[in-house]
Amino acid sequence: MLEIKNLKARIEEKEILKGINLSVNNGEVHAIMGPNGSGKSTLASVLAGREGYDITDGEVFLRGNDILELSPEERAREGVFLAFQYPVEIPGVNSTYFLRSAVNQVRKHRGEEELDAMNFLKLVKAKMKELELAEEFLKRPVNAGFSGGEKKRNEILQMTMLNPSLAVLDETDSGLDIDALRIVADGVNRIKNQNNAQIVITHYQRLLDYIVPDFVHVLYDGRIIKSGDKTLAHDLEEKGYDWLIKNA
Amino acid sequence: MSSTTVIELANDITNAFAEITRIGPSMLPLRQAGLDRFKRSGFPTTNEEDWRFTSLKPFTEIPFEIMTDSGEQLLDQAILDEIAFSQHDTDNLVFIDGHFSDQLSQISDQPEGVTVSNLASAFDIIDNKIGLLSGKDENPLIALNDAFFTDGAWIHIPANHSLSKPVHLVFLSTAKKDGQASHSRNLIIAESNAKGTIIESHISLGHAAASTNVVTESQLEDGSNLEHIKLQDQSPQSIHLASLHSNLGKEARYAFHSFALGAQLSRNNLRMNLAKPGIDCMLNGLYMTRGSQLADHHMIVNHAAPHCDSHEYFNGILYDQSRGVFHGRILVQPEAQKTDAKQTNKNLILSEEATVNTKPQLEIYADDVKCTHGATIGELDKDAIFYLRARGLDTKAAQQMLMHGFTGEIVDRIQHNAIREELNELVWSRLENEHNLN
Ligand SMILES: Nc1ncnc2c1ncn2[C@@H]1O[C@H](COP(=O)(O)OP(=O)(O)O)[C@@H](O)[C@H]1O
Numbered sequence: 001m002l003e004i005k006n007l008k009a010r011i012e013e014k015e016i017l018k019g020i021n022l023s024v025n026n027g028e029v030h031a032i033m034g035p036n037g038s039g040k041s042t043l044a045s046v047l048a049g050r051e052g053y054d055i056t057d058g059e060v061f062l063r064g065n066d067i068l069e070l071s072p073e074e075r076a077r078e079g080v081f082l083a084f085q086y087p088v089e090i091p092g093v094n095s096t097y098f099l100r101s102a103v104n105q106v107r108k109h110r111g112e113e114e115l116d117a118m119n120f121l122k123l124v125k126a127k128m129k130e131l132e133l134a135e136e137f138l139k140r141p142v143n144a145g146f147s148g149g150e151k152k153r154n155e156i157l158q159m160t161m162l163n164p165s166l167a168v169l170d171e172t173d174s175g176l177d178i179d180a181l182r183i184v185a186d187g188v189n190r191i192k193n194q195n196n197a198q199i200v201i202t203h204y205q206r207l208l209d210y211i212v213p214d215f216v217h218v219l220y221d222g223r224i225i226k227s228g229d230k231t232l233a234h235d236l237e238e239k240g241y242d243w244l245i246k247n248a
Numbered sequence: 249m250s251s252t253t254v255i256e257l258a259n260d261i262t263n264a265f266a267e268i269t270r271i272g273p274s275m276l277p278l279r280q281a282g283l284d285r286f287k288r289s290g291f292p293t294t295n296e297e298d299w300r301f302t303s304l305k306p307f308t309e310i311p312f313e314i315m316t317d318s319g320e321q322l323l324d325q326a327i328l329d330e331i332a333f334s335q336h337d338t339d340n341l342v343f344i345d346g347h348f349s350d351q352l353s354q355i356s357d358q359p360e361g362v363t364v365s366n367l368a369s370a371f372d373i374i375d376n377k378i379g380l381l382s383g384k385d386e387n388p389l390i391a392l393n394d395a396f397f398t399d400g401a402w403i404h405i406p407a408n409h410s411l412s413k414p415v416h417l418v419f420l421s422t423a424k425k426d427g428q429a430s431h432s433r434n435l436i437i438a439e440s441n442a443k444g445t446i447i448e449s450h451i452s453l454g455h456a457a458a459s460t461n462v463v464t465e466s467q468l469e470d471g472s473n474l475e476h477i478k479l480q481d482q483s484p485q486s487i488h489l490a491s492l493h494s495n496l497g498k499e500a501r502y503a504f505h506s507f508a509l510g511a512q513l514s515r516n517n518l519r520m521n522l523a524k525p526g527i528d529c530m531l532n533g534l535y536m537t538r539g540s541q542l543a544d545h546h547m548i549v550n551h552a553a554p555h556c557d558s559h560e561y562f563n564g565i566l567y568d569q570s571r572g573v574f575h576g577r578i579l580v581q582p583e584a585q586k587t588d589a590k591q592t593n594k595n596l597i598l599s600e601e602a603t604v605n606t607k608p609q610l611e612i613y614a615d616d617v618k619c620t621h622g623a624t625i626g627e628l629d630k631d632a633i634f635y636l637r638a639r640g641l642d643t644k645a646a647q648q649m650l651m652h653g654f655t656g657e658i659v660d661r662i663q664h665n666a667i668r669e670e671l672n673e674l675v676w677s678r679l680e681n682e683h684n685l686n
């Protein structure tokens with residue numbers, strides 16, 4: 001699904017990613033953990049195609065195709081989805097209008113029929129119910145005035161509607177209480193199948209009780225310094241990062 | 249043909265004045281006082297604080313002619329069918345160059361007791377009401393209007409009555425010569441618990457640097473509820489000068505929406521007096537300018553009683569070398585405890601040469617109040633564009649969506665569904681066509 005080879009990225013002359021190697025296969029869940037400032041969000045942004053980064057080395061393949069030259073929208077249409085650590089508030093833009101435009105852009109690209117207003121509403125309302133989002137959200141501007149938890153669930157709603165082949169969730173669990181955490185985790189588990197993959201960036205082991213990772217990676221100072229299975233997350237929970245950093 | 253009288257500014261307006269005074273002799277004292285005041289003051293200059301950012305030079309440097317007659321003969325019904333809101337079921341009062349057109353107007357079955365007419369037809373009944381709300385204002389443009397106004401709307405909704413349909417005031421300018429000036433005057437009285445929707449459109453058919461100077465007085469008595477939508481869509485050469493003077497009674501609700509899309513220079517003075525407790529007053533506006541256009545909204549909201557809410561929301565989209573001016577003064581008097589006053593002015597600057605002057609001015613003499621203001625001047629939010637692109641929208645679609653959202657913030661506050669929809673489409677087609685978004 002995803003193959004990252006020796007990826008190096010700078011922002012304003014400062015090297016943030018210092019040679020990332022990561023390989024994600026279909027049907028896998030990978031967790032990325034690491035202290036603040038390690039470069040986790042930078043990695044997520046570079047995968048989604050945010051401007052402002054200088055990619056100085058390396059390659060990123062999605063299903064065998066190099067995506068570094070693609071625009072953010074082309075990547076989204078190819079099935080990359082980033083759940084933002086800080087979802088953006090867009091006053092004045094109606095949530096329904098936004099989401100339907102996005103869904104139809106992606107469907108069109110995949111050669112699927114665009115959804116009309118009726119069918120879209122039926123689908124989105126069913127998904128909202130699963131995520132325990134009130135229907136009135138559809139009438140409100142995108143993320144405007146949403147609580148932290150609502151914004152995160154809205155990211156999961158968008159993910160569900162867009163049905164991406166590669167979802168990158170950047171600290172979607174931060175700031176959620178245990179109920180909201182379970183709702184978000186259920187949302188991820190529902191889209192999970194043998195033809196897609198998820199990368200879950202988190203600080204906390206507790207999310208990984210619900211979204212069980214096949215691999216856990218520790219990102220520190222722009223490099224993956226340790227990879228393991230889910231027991232690594234438990235070790236980190238217990239011992240913190242210091243023992244790894246000292247060895248790195 | 250329109251007959252006009254050439255006058256030098258503040259110099260020899262005597263002939264025109266003599267001609268105008270034939271319209272409604274009972275108006276003579278008001279006119280004379282206005283003329284005298286104007287002669288003393290002349291036009292405001294940028295040395296005055298209230299006019300610092302807006303120079304009237306484009307207007308005052310050309311020969312000034314009062315349009316003492318109407319260009320009605322030049323028009324036919326077909327023109328009216330093309331203007332905004334014409335496809336809705338409204339009552340229409342049509343004014344051409346400040347003169348009422350009986351032929352083009354259409355007033356139907358408003359409820360018994362409700363008056364929807366032109367002002368000149370009622371001069372003898374209402375002469376003591378004209379100028380009551382605007383009279384204390386020092387603005388020389390009001391003095392000029394006092395002296396030269398020809399006609400305008402007279403809307404009177406008695407207590408517990410409602411307008412059965414929106415009233416559309418259509419102000420058409422046929423001016424063909426630079427410097428031609430028309431002066432209109434509106435009087436709106438909503439008695440206690442009266443309700444209504446009023447649309448005010450200003451449109452020019454020619455391309456002359458002609459001016460429209462309109463003064464509107466609106467009195468909203470206790471419990472009344474008025475929605476007032478103003479669309480200024482004049483030609484890019486026009487000068488549009490307007491002032492609104494409102495006095496609001498207990499628990500009155502007034503929603504005033506200003507869409508300033510046209511004119512070389514437009515200035516809206518909004519003067520709201522919140523005289524009694526429990527009022528809800530909203531001033532909501534959108535300006536979109538390009539070329540060398542200037543759109544100025546200058547408001548004073550006077551909180552003179554406790555427990556009143558006032559909200560000002562103005563968004564501007566500016567292209568080219570155009571300019572936007574927002575001046576929002578909120579005055580909270582000592583007795584106006586529990587005031588909730590909110591003011592926002594957001595500007596989207598889409599060219600390096602466009603400028604905005606935004607000036608909030610809070611003067612608060614009560615201690616238990618909530619007053620907030622915020623202003624932003626900037627480009628489209630880059631993070632928002634990336635967010636939309638990360639969901640599959642291309643850059644252009646993302647920009648369009650954000651601009652639509654930006655105008656939608658204002659348009660969506662219109663309560664009347666059909667009018668909101670029409671303005672939404674109008675604003676959007678303007679952005680798409682004139683600004684080449686597609
Ligand atoms: N726009 C930026 N300009 C400069 N430095 C940045 C920018 N964004 C992130 N950084 C720096 O890059 C490093 C990694 O940040 P980030 O990827 O957000 O880390 P994480 O998500 O792991 O907490 C930090 O040192 C941060 O200060």
Ligand SMILES: [Mg+2]
Pocket residue numbers: 040041042085170171
């Ligand atoms: Mg981060």
